[in-house]
Amino acid sequence: MFSAPPEALLKQWESEQDRLRLQLIQEDSEDWQRRTHFLGLERVAGVDLSYIKGDHVHACAQLVVLSYPELQVLYEDSQMVTLTAPYIAGFLAFRETPFLLDALKRLEKNRPDLVPQVVFVDGNGLFHYREFGLACHLGVLSGLPCVGVAKNLLQVQGVRKSEEHQAQVAALTKGGDSFPLTAASGKVLGKALRSSDSSSKPVYVSVGHKISVDTAVRLTHSCCRYRIPEPIRQLSGGISVELDSNVGVAEADRRSREYLRSHLPGART
């Protein structure tokens, strides 16, 4: 298990997000993004970490690359990993990014011809407490265009599940319909998208990196056969790996302490 991170570490994480945000590109930067039918787009990827029921120590980092627009699987990678950070709302990237980057590096090394032109991330991008969610974090560190797709509405920066919001959701009548998620500041942090005709519950799309909100929404819709975009849905299979429960608590505890120590010079654990 992980103990609650010291306040100092959260502050450090916040400044890390502030620092990386300076490199964020919230506009379309690729030619295919501006073309009709995204002509020139041939490979889209999805990444995710799936967790195991009673195991708070291990997870499976997955990466899948699909052809576009066919959405056929071209590449799959699953790797069991040992977690180093706990889940803290607003800091998901510090838990998942290292392993997702590793997966992208393996792809680059083994199949450079299959490196994706855009990556769908299971989580938010700009739609975040400090406008720098997992999709932004992975985007900046990888340099790849990224789109954040969350299954649940995060109530941040004035965005609420109000009557008004419920009404807007009800007004999404067909696949592709969307409405903006606007912060108190007036900035559009993302959009709620009805991803297919047959799913009434929207998904929440936001800019990760090197793509505009509108393009992210159009692209997401074009990758949806069901509610969840295929690149992410393809990862759902989960893991069929059984682990010895003996690798255990002691080792996990050691690792987490080591992690906190290395990130907090001088701190006692």
Next chain:
DNA sequence: GCGACAG
């Protein structure tokens, strides 16, 4: 006590 809480 109650509601929030990406994964």
Next chain:
DNA sequence: ATCTTGTCGC
């Protein structure tokens, strides 16, 4: 995230 079966509707 994950634990889990059935059930209602097209």
